[in-house]
Structure formats: structure tokens, C-alpha cells
Amino acid sequence: MNTSQIYIALSIVILAAIALLVFLRGKSRKENRLTPLAGIAFGFVLAGVIFGDNRSIGYSLLGIGVILAVIDIVKKSKS
Numbered sequence: 001m002n003t004s005q006i007y008i009a010l011s012i013v014i015l016a017a018i019a020l021l022v023f024l025r026g027k028s029r030k031e032n033r034l035t036p037l038a039g040i041a042f043g044f045v046l047a048g049v050i051f052g053d054n055r056s057i058g059y060s061l062l063g064i065g066v067i068l069a070v071i072d073i074v075k076k077s078k079s
Contacts, residue, residue, distance in 0.1 A: 011049060015042075035076070041068035 019042060022034055044065030052058040
């Protein structure tokens, strides 16, 4: 396992821990729940990190995740 793979694995573990904290904490407070669109965006960003070896696929997945997150932010700000 080379250095870049270790960094990718470590970032995936950290992102999964953050997602777990968000989901567990979201059950106690209803106003800050993670929307399904935000969850899908998070999944695309994570897939972009996982498939980062192929730059075109990795950047495409990251871009889709960011675009979905921005759409979710705009929807939340309007309501």
C-alpha cells in the first residue's frame, strides 16, 4: 500500500465517522436533519475520493456531489 492509498483510506474513515456523527446527532434535533439529497451528494463525493486514481471519473463524481450539495443548500435557503 503506497502513501496515497493510505491517505485515501484515512480520509474515507474520517468522512464515515463524520457522517455517522451527523446521522446520530440528527435524530435528537429535527431542524438540522440531513436531507436525502445531501446524503446522495455525500455519497458522490465519497465515490469521487474512492475512484480518485482515474482522474476523469474521480473529478466527475466529486463535481456531481458538489452540484447536488449546492442544489440542496439553495432549496433549504428558500424554505
